[in-house]
Each structure stands twice: as structure tokens, then as C-alpha cells.
Amino acid sequence: MVFDTIDKKLLEYLQEDSKQTNKELSNKLNLSVTAVYERIKKLEREGFISGYVALVNKVKVDKAFMVFCHVKLVQHAQDYVIKFEKEVASLNEVLECYHISGDYDYLLKVIVKDMVAFREFMVKKLTTIDHIGSTHSMFVINEVKHSTVIGF
Amino acid sequence: MVFDTIDKKLLEYLQEDSKQTNKELSNKLNLSVTAVYERIKKLEREGFISGYVALVNKVKVDKAFMVFCHVKLVQHAQDYVIKFEKEVASLNEVLECYHISGDYDYLLKVIVKDMVAFREFMVKKLTTIDHIGSTHSMFVINEVKHSTVIGF
DNA sequence: GTGATTAATAGAAAAATTTTCAATTATGGT
DNA sequence: ACCATAATTGAAAATTTTTCTATTAATCAC
Known part of the structure; x- marks a missing residue:
């Protein structure tokens, strides 16, 4: 399997904000929506991405x-x-x-x-x-x- | 603003997996989809949720x-x-x-x-x-x- | 280089989800 | 009890994800 520069860029974007749409990502990466979609699925399948989570503000929930x-x-x-x-x-x-x-x-x-x-x-x-x-x-x-x- | 037990449960679910659909969450919380939607928006607006991110497997990307x-x-x-x-x-x-x-x-x-x-x-x-x-x-x-x- | 095989990409259609909206129900304060 | 505000609901609209088929690009053997 190939893990190229585009995959790295994609992982960086998803690590910054996983709520971006594939269309937004496709613009940043100069790819089609489907290409982005397939790459993300591949990264999930192969275990590069272990999950998607919401980050919580410690201060707001009194655990600072x-x-x-x-x-x-x-x-x-x-x-x-x-x-x-x-x-x-x-x-x-x-x-x-x-x-x-x-x-x-x-x-x-x-x-x-x-x-x-x-x-x-x-x-x-x-x-x-x-x-x-x-x-x-x-x-x-x-x-x-x-x-x-x-x-x- | 009220930050109740349901919000806490919701935050816990979203911290575990932010890719769950509002329908799945609505089942777990015994609420309507819209109620879940509005609560999430409120938690985002008020800063309880600071963002959504993908978690990457350190081993796979050679940073272990x-x-x-x-x-x-x-x-x-x-x-x-x-x-x-x-x-x-x-x-x-x-x-x-x-x-x-x-x-x-x-x-x-x-x-x-x-x-x-x-x-x-x-x-x-x-x-x-x-x-x-x-x-x-x-x-x-x-x-x-x-x-x-x-x-x- | 040529042709064959596989993988990656693209665009459009279908399916699912998010988001909006209008209406109803519940809640808190006086 | 009444008003005002907030929360909830179900359905429609908008957006996004996912699937599908076709095309293009890359890989390999010869």
C-alpha cells in the first residue's frame, strides 16, 4: 500500500478539523470528492486513523x-x-x-x-x-x- | 445556560466517537434528532466543544x-x-x-x-x-x- | 515500446445526514 | 395562573456521504 504526500496532507487536515467536508478537502488537495472519500476510507481501513473525537474544553467542564x-x-x-x-x-x-x-x-x-x-x-x-x-x-x-x- | 446530565452524556458520546449520527445519539439519549442537534450546536457555541479531530495511529506513521x-x-x-x-x-x-x-x-x-x-x-x-x-x-x-x- | 492488468480518479445518481422551519410542549419567574 | 423563554418534535429542504459506472493513469511483464 502506498502512503504518499497527499495522504499525509489529508491526515494533517483531518487532525486539525475532522468536520471539514470532502468537498472542502478536495479543493485543498486538488482532487475530486470521490478521490478524497476513497483515500479517507483507505486510511481508516489500514488503521492510520484510529477514530474521530470531539475535544472538550477542560475549563468549561471544571477539570482544569x-x-x-x-x-x-x-x-x-x-x-x-x-x-x-x-x-x-x-x-x-x-x-x-x-x-x-x-x-x-x-x-x-x-x-x-x-x-x-x-x-x-x-x-x-x-x-x-x-x-x-x-x-x-x-x-x-x-x-x-x-x-x-x-x-x- | 444549563449544562445538565444529558449534555454530559452527549459530551461523553462525542468524545468517544464524533462520527456518530444524530439519529444514533438521539436513540441513546431518548431525544429527537433536532433536540440532539440543538444541544450539540449549543455546546459548540458555548465553547464546551473546542473542535473535532481525527486521531492518528502513531505506529502507522512512524512516530511511536x-x-x-x-x-x-x-x-x-x-x-x-x-x-x-x-x-x-x-x-x-x-x-x-x-x-x-x-x-x-x-x-x-x-x-x-x-x-x-x-x-x-x-x-x-x-x-x-x-x-x-x-x-x-x-x-x-x-x-x-x-x-x-x-x-x- | 506495447499491451494487459490493476489502481486511482472523476462525475453523476442515490442514499443518508444535517440543517432549517413552524408548531407544540415544557420550564421558570412573578 | 399567566406570561415569556427555552427545549423538543416531526417534517421539509439543503447538504453531504456513499455508491456506481466510466475514464484515466500507473505498473509490470514481455
């Missing part, structure tokens, strides 16, 4: 308090790891969770309403998960950039 | 190497801060950048092809920005969770 949490496990037995990852993934305050290199095992991106809600989250949810050794929280003072667009 | 970079500035004079933030935001490898509390000033989420590309990014782009004191990189070993959905 963001914290990055480092987590260290007490042990790294497979069972513990699996269990921790499963439980963490089930928490809706945790938007992202990565197993990372360095002093800590995991880095979590957490969003809640405010510091009070964060404390609540830590005490009632995160630290109730078994096998957590220590945590370290970094509070977001300002969001300088936040994009979902993968550029080429 | 993710790194979190801590950055410390040498000084924190307003000019330096502004300049750094502006330049960092312009780098398409940097998907996110946050001013955070703690030992470092900033946390950057960077995606590139591989370690070679990362080195290239560090040497040619990030560390060429003025006033950077030190950096510390944490490599993502595994992505446990990655969601764009803000839950209620």
Missing part, C-alpha cells in the same frame, strides 16, 4: 487542574504490574499512563477540578491501589501547548 | 517513540520565558508543553520516529533554544493508557 504523577511500585512482579496497570487505566481522572525509564516506574496525567479534588483522588483512589511504593506529583501551572496533531 | 522532557531555564526573566514558550510551541515534535511545579520548569511530551530522531531533535532543535539550563529525558517504555476523554 492537571497534575503529572510519578508512581513507583514496591515490586515489579508481573502480577503486580498487570494489576496496577489495569486499575490505573480504569480511573477516569487518569487520562494517560506511561511506563517510563528513570527514577520512577510510571508517569500519569491526571485531571480533576481543583486541589481538593486532587487530594481526594490521591487518598481515595490512586494510593488505594496495591503495591504502590511512592508517588511524586508535579502540578501544572500553565499549559503552554496541547495538540493532538502528529506532524510530518 | 515518545519521550517526556524536563527543561530548566537558566533564568526566569519574562522575556526568556515568553521566547522559550513560543519557540517550543512551534516544534511539531512537541505535542504538549506544560509549565510545572517542582525541580524543573517545564515538562514536554515529544514524539519522534526513534532514538536517532530524538537525538537529532535534542541537538538540532530543543537545545538550540536560548536560555535552556538543563534537560532531563524520560523515555516511554509502554503506553498503558492514552485517552482524550474527559469523564464526569
